[in-house]
Amino acid sequence: RIPDAVAVQLAEIFSGDIDFRKALRKGDRFNVVYETLEADGEALRTGRVLSAEFVNSNKTHQAMWFQPNGQDTLGTSYKGGYFTLDGKSLKRAYLTSPVEFSRISSGFSMRFHPILQKWRAHLGTDFAAATGTPARTIGDGVVEFAGVQNGYGNVVFVKHRSGHETVYAHLSKINVAKGQNITQGDTVGLVGSTGWATGPHLHFEFRINGMQQDPTLIAKQSDTAQVPTAAWPVFKQLSATTAWQLQAAATIAQTRTE
Structure with a gap:
């Protein structure tokens, strides 16, 4: 069982592509990598979801957290966010719901x-x-x-x-x-x-x-953004690592099931 805070983040990350109120189906599955804060070997709280994969109605959705370095044309530092593994931002101009899990x-x-x-x-x-x-x-x-x-x-x-x-x-x-x-x-x-x-x-x-x-x-x-061109080399490396992590997590989950 994953922590509630992680479940909320997971729903937010994929909310633009999956309607978690109506579109979930039996057999849907997910893998997630997230931060935990520990002290003396004991988990105190969960942090940010770093990467995730959600298979809904046999369609696979993947995401990873990425913080681009540098600034945009207005001199504003880029904000971190969730992207698909091919570089498309998962943050849309508008959320699908003004109330969580309603x-x-x-x-x-x-x-x-x-x-x-x-x-x-x-x-x-x-x-x-x-x-x-x-x-x-x-x-x-x-x-x-x-x-x-x-x-x-x-x-x-x-x-x-x-x-x-x-x-x-x-x-x-x-x-x-x-x-x-x-x-x-x-x-x-x-x-x-x-x-x-x-x-x-x-x-x-x-x-x-x-x-x-x-x-x-x-x-x-609503529209989405792309990874800034200057940040693409770093993103590409992280994306490859993320793909490997998600594949490994899926393999472990399948082995446990079998």
Whole structure:
């Protein structure tokens, strides 16, 4: 059994390619290499996942952590991240979900509104989660609004690039302020049931130029980056080592099974 912290990282790493809420199948398997902090031979806590392989529906997904040296054209130091073994970043512009390990209780579609008691378009996605669960921004941006708004209750609007905007509603607590710069994964508030809500959940919207879009499709279509050209020789060496480690881990797991 792997530690919970490793399982969470694993789901995050492959979230752009695998829907861990709906796409897992019997027979799926994975291998993972991760850091552990030890003292006197006893594990104290787990650290970062260094490499991983996940086979979902007979399709293999691989990832490795890489920290490029140097700076980009703006003079900013490159950030570390997860890449495929052929050099494509696994970090997309947007996360697939604003709540970790939550189920979708109401999707982007027509539905019967439980409070208004009539059919109407549901132009967002509801994520069922307990009160107090962190709600995170799915992408980098600036807080456009943080306060109370009609049926939304406590709500946060985040402005992203290219006319993109996300909405996080029914929060029990707001953790950000208007004008604040936030980074993908930052907590904007806590799940609640303020406004027009019959129970605790996060109502989430993705808008492009003011028009609501299906957020599950946007996340899959968002772009990815490549390993910087100058860092490619180092990456290639590390990638070869990682491929060997994952193959060795798979062989050991198969031997144990047999």
